[in-house]
Amino acid sequence: MAGVRFVGVDKRYGSVExxxxxxxxxxxxxLMVIVGPSGSGKTxxxxxxxxxxxxxxGEVLIGDRVVNRVAPRERDVAMVFQDYALYPQMSVFDNLAxxxxxxxxxxxxxxxxxxxxxxxxxxxxxxERKPGQLSGGQAQRVALGRALVRQPQVFLMxxxxxNLDAKLRTQTRxxxxxxxxxxxxxxxxxxxxxxxxxxxxxxxxxxNDGVLEQVGTPEEVYERPANRFVAGFIxxxxxxxxxxxxxxxxxxxxxxxxxxxxxxxxxSALPASVIVGVRPEAARLWGTTTGIAGxxxxxxxxxxxxxxxxxxxxxxxxxxxxxxxxxxxxxxxxDTVEFGLVPGALRFFAPDSGAAIS
Amino acid sequence: MTSRRxxxxxxxxxxxxxxxxxxxxxxxxxTALQDPDGLAAFGSFNGLHPSNFADAWRDxxxxxxxxxxxxxxxxxxxxxxxxSVLAGYAFGMMRFRGSQVLFYVVLLGLMIPTExxxxxxxxxxxxxxxxxxxxxxxxxxxxxxVAFGTFWMRAFFRTVPRSLVEAARIDGASSWxxxxxxxxxxxxxxVLTMMLLLSMWTWNEFLLALVMVTDExxxxxxLGLSFFQGRNQTDLTLLAAGAVIVATxxxxxxxxxxxxxxxxxxxxxxxx
Numbered sequence: 177m178a179g180v181r182f183v184g185v186d187k188r189y190g191s192v193e194x195x196x197x198x199x200x201x202x203x204x205x206x207l208m209v210i211v212g213p214s215g216s217g218k219t220x221x222x223x224x225x226x227x228x229x230x231x232x233x234g235e236v237l238i239g240d241r242v243v244n245r246v247a248p249r250e251r252d253v254a255m256v257f258q259d260y261a262l263y264p265q266m267s268v269f270d271n272l273a274x275x276x277x278x279x280x281x282x283x284x285x286x287x288x289x290x291x292x293x294x295x296x297x298x299x300x301x302x303x304e305r306k307p308g309q310l311s312g313g314q315a316q317r318v319a320l321g322r323a324l325v326r327q328p329q330v331f332l333m334x335x336x337x338x339n340l341d342a343k344l345r346t347q348t349r350x351x352x353x354x355x356x357x358x359x360x361x362x363x364x365x366x367x368x369x370x371x372x373x374x375x376x377x378x379x380x381x382x383x384n385d386g387v388l389e390q391v392g393t394p395e396e397v398y399e400r401p402a403n404r405f406v407a408g409f410i411x412x413x414x415x416x417x418x419x420x421x422x423x424x425x426x427x428x429x430x431x432x433x434x435x436x437x438x439x440x441x442x443x444s445a446l447p448a449s450v451i452v453g454v455r456p457e458a459a460r461l462w463g464t465t466t467g468i469a470g471x472x473x474x475x476x477x478x479x480x481x482x483x484x485x486x487x488x489x490x491x492x493x494x495x496x497x498x499x500x501x502x503x504x505x506x507x508x509x510x511d512t513v514e515f516g517l518v519p520g521a522l523r524f525f526a527p528d529s530g531a532a533i534s
Numbered sequence: 535m536t537s538r539r540x541x542x543x544x545x546x547x548x549x550x551x552x553x554x555x556x557x558x559x560x561x562x563x564x565t566a567l568q569d570p571d572g573l574a575a576f577g578s579f580n581g582l583h584p585s586n587f588a589d590a591w592r593d594x595x596x597x598x599x600x601x602x603x604x605x606x607x608x609x610x611x612x613x614x615x616x617x618s619v620l621a622g623y624a625f626g627m628m629r630f631r632g633s634q635v636l637f638y639v640v641l642l643g644l645m646i647p648t649e650x651x652x653x654x655x656x657x658x659x660x661x662x663x664x665x666x667x668x669x670x671x672x673x674x675x676x677x678x679x680v681a682f683g684t685f686w687m688r689a690f691f692r693t694v695p696r697s698l699v700e701a702a703r704i705d706g707a708s709s710w711x712x713x714x715x716x717x718x719x720x721x722x723x724x725v726l727t728m729m730l731l732l733s734m735w736t737w738n739e740f741l742l743a744l745v746m747v748t749d750e751x752x753x754x755x756x757l758g759l760s761f762f763q764g765r766n767q768t769d770l771t772l773l774a775a776g777a778v779i780v781a782t783x784x785x786x787x788x789x790x791x792x793x794x795x796x797x798x799x800x801x802x803x804x805x806x
Contacts, residue, residue, distance in 0.1 A: 228703070248703045249705070255701065261701040263698065278705055278706035278707050
């Protein structure tokens with residue numbers, strides 16, 4: 177097993193820069209999730225690690241070996257593809273055994289390893305089938321099994337769950353996480369789904385527009401986003417933002433924005449103008465909680481009831497904020513409502529760079 | 535949902551077209567079976583006289599002609615198919631400098647008609663001492679067949695998911711192994727269709743055979759049929775029997791492979 181390192185990696189297609197100056201270290205045995213919107217360069221980064229794309233500049237290392245010019249099959253990595261890429265004319269057994277046969281592993285050992293993987297993934301009864309006779313979830317497990325039997329240094333997973341339905345996705349998410357913890361093989365997992373990233377990653381790398389925006393544990397990335405992009409991308413419903421002018425007042429600050437005028441106690445050292453980031457749970461209906469700053473009046477735009485909790489979309493002079501409400505809500509779109517902000521949970525960003533202000 | 539009237543209309547139109555296509559074929563077979571001493575008329579029926587085929591076979595010397603045709607066809611189709619699969623794989627699945635330009639050069643072979651090159655080709659082959667040999671029939675047809683075959687196989691390979699090839703690469707398979715064991719098994723309908731088309735075109739090639747060979751032992755079936763026609767202008771029955779003899783092998787091949795042929799024609803047309 178081995179860690180993975182990207183050192184100043186660039187990828188250009190003609191004049192398009194898919195990845196810029198990527199520095200990322202994945203430690204041995206870690207599950208690193210690279211997350212970002214489409215076109216953020218996350219899949220390109222993974223494919224460079226796999227050897228499927230050339231590297232324009234910089235170095236990619238697996239263990240201590242620079243693999244820039246090493247062929248994919250020499251890198252000792254195994255990859256799970258979004259469309260599974262199972263060999264359609266071969267049985268499940270042959271699919272699993274393919275990589276081992278190419279590496280001249282003795283027959284007895286192949287059978288044993290395939291059997292073990294099949295048990296682990298509960299696909300023992302499918303070994304004689306062809307991929308065309310499998311359901312999506314089964315094909316997905318076979319694809320995982322094909323990577324698993326190889327016992328590679330690094331697992332690479334390119335959006336492996338995006339073709340599954342919601343229920344199966346949640347289930348498989350847990351299963352992949354469990355498997356990875358069992359075998360402790362370094363894993364780089366690419367997804368556009370921030371829920372997947374939050375639930376699976378030991379650490380998360382957030383990419384946008386070819387640039388790595390932040391690396392950290394799910395908690396760090398959620399609680400202390402490095403910039404406005406990360407703050408808005410991680411978390412569901414997303415963080416809401418509004419512009420505010422800052423003045424000092426009574427040992428705290430007063431935030432004045434369009435339709436907002438609140439006093440936040442025990443907060444200092446803010447520049448004169450900021451972008452305020454509000455997670456849904458940092459905005460509560462006025463009167464339900466004490467110690468919140470407000471009130472802020474607004475109009476209800478939507479009500480998203482999830483059963484145990486409800487998110488109320490509130491329009492405040494053109495900005496839209498998601499407000500948390502426990503249980504079911506009696507509010508209707510069009511109602512006027514007042515809410516307040518939880519002072520300690522507010523996040524501030526510089527208006528020009530978008531960088532977080534601590 | 536198609537209404538009953540629409541369905542009937544569909545069958546009527548399709549039926550009419552089928553009749554239109556089949557009539558000449560049935561006509562020539564019936565003509566070939568007519569009484570050789572009776573009054574020959576195209577398509578009319580006056581009993582079954584299969585002896586006409588034996589007469590035509592003997593008079594027309596079709597044995598050696600068919601043998602030549604088979605030799606030329608088998609070699610051309612076999613060699614051209616292997617080369618086309620290799621070239622199509624490279625053009626369809628590999629990224630390399632100049633692939634676009636090279637592919638257009640290959641396509642030129644598809645666009646230039648034999649008529650345009652047959653005369654200079656004749657002089658080149660004569661200078662090389664290759665006229666009046668099988669090579670003169672085989673080599674130019676491999677050239678034109680590879681142009682089409684490369685085009686055809688490239689189109690197929692481009693429909694194969696890239697991830698399949700990438701998975702094989704990561705799993706440790708060489709390009710060569712990936713082609714023969716991973717991709718080609720999927721290409722069976724496309725390859726068989728290509729082979730069938732190439733067989734038909736090679737079998738029916740006339741001009742090249744006319745220009746390149748004078749030796750009767752090298753004559754191919756269509757050329758032989760043409761000479762046979764010249765000698766038996768008035769004997770409609772015998773001519774029809776000769777035509778049926780020359781057409782039969784390729785028709786049998788088509789019937790044998792038609793299931794794959796239709797699948798091959800459809801592949802790429804709709805996402806399977």
